[in-house]
Amino acid sequence: MTTASPVTLSKLVSRHEVAERTTAFRFEKPLNWTFKAGQYLDMTLLDPSETDAEGNSRTFSIASAPLEETLMVATRMRNTAFKRALNTMPPGSAVKIQGPSGSLTLHNDVKRTAVFLAGGIGITPFRSIVCRAAKEKLPHRIFLFYSNRRPEDAPFLDEMQALETENPNYKLVASMTEMAKSHQSWDGEIGLIDREMLLRYLKDAVSPIYYIAGPPEMVKALRTMIHGAGVDDDNIRAEEFAGY
Ligand SMILES: Cc1cc2nc3c(=O)[nH]c(=O)nc-3n(C[C@H](O)[C@H](O)[C@H](O)COP(=O)(O)OP(=O)(O)OC[C@H]3O[C@@H](n4cnc5c(N)ncnc54)[C@H](O)[C@@H]3O)c2cc1C
Known part of the structure; x- marks a missing residue:
């Protein structure tokens, strides 16, 4: 039996460009929400300014390290409703996040490169x-x-x-x-x-x-x-x- 990963809310703190047409978004790290470096989350926009056939959720790897104060994701800013809405929502707006998920995490055996x-x-x-x-x-x-x-x-x-x-x-x-x-x-x-x-x-x-x-x-x-x-x-x- 698999357990569904927890769902929680998080608020946008800031956004900044990290390459051409590529933006990083920092969110508040929900209390008691932990993850391993390399994992991902599913993000759902709540009441977005617009939507399209692909819907209001996307999967993003967590780009921040666990010890950082905020939770960061980064994405190529393609011209889709989800990304336009993400790019224009004011700081303080809430999104739903589900996770963490995934196993692209660093191996334990420190001898291996x-x-x-x-x-x-x-x-x-x-x-x-x-x-x-x-x-x-x-x-x-x-x-x-x-x-x-x-x-x-x-x-x-x-x-x-x-x-x-x-x-x-x-x-x-x-x-x-x-x-x-x-x-x-x-x-x-x-x-x-x-x-x-x-x-x-x-x-x-x-x-x-x-x-x-x-x-x-x-x-x-x-x-x-x-x-x-x-x-x-x-x-x-x-x-x-x-x-x-
Ligand atoms: C494990 C994982 C980690 C990811 N991490 C990142 C990340 O860190 N940064 C980032 O920018 N993106 C990441 N992605 C991709 C991200 O979820 C979006 O799909 C991507 O950013 C494109 O979104 P879009 O709004 O530009 O295009 P979309 O509107 O989503 O459309 C793109 C096209 O892909 C198709 N598509 C959408 N979702 C899926 C799917 N799940 N499987 C197959 N086809 C699909 C659509 O039908 C459409 O044709 C990750 C995806 C996965 C699965």
Whole structure:
């Protein structure tokens, strides 16, 4: 028998842009509401200004770490009724949240290396885990491979870079696939995350566990790539952001 996850209300605190067409929303953390870094929630708008056939609920990974004061989600601001309503509701407005759910959480065995593969907005669960690892000084070795078209599209990029100085066990490998369309300079990796790139950084990785998150096409492509590199299914955990 499965138990339904709890439902509670939460109020919008603030919103801010974290990349082009991408906004983070901070909500009050309900009392006694706990979650593990990497989990997600279902959010329902109450009495939204508009609605459409897709309805008033969406699933979002929790982008904040458990020790942060507020609960944060981040999303690409596509032109749908849900997102327009979310983007215009005043601070103090309540939403219903159900959860937490999901098991894309960091493994317990600190000897094993964690390899995170994030495509675009798929960074959200990994931001939570990487922030948690830094705050709690976790001993896990963590590599975050983070692929975007351009730096302008990469949510939390500066923050993910800055965390390297806080946590010596964590390494960011960000890669851009369409720098020709960017107005920023970039001296990191370019091109798709591929087997050669993984091998270059993961020479000393100890029995790595791979975690993948992002839009379904990207998750499928990354899974196929690491399969091709000989990684066993037992060592791959993936979450597809259905709806993209
Ligand atoms: C576990 C999980 C975590 C997620 N985390 C995030 C996150 O952190 N940030 C984020 O931006 N998005 C996340 N998503 C995706 C999010 O729930 C929305 O689907 C997405 O943001 C698109 O919403 P939209 O309003 O732009 O488009 P929509 O109006 O939802 O329409 C997009 C299209 O996808 C279809 N669709 C919608 N929902 C589903 C579904 N559940 N399964 C299959 N098809 C569907 C619709 O029919 C439509 O054709 C997550 C999804 C899952 C399942």
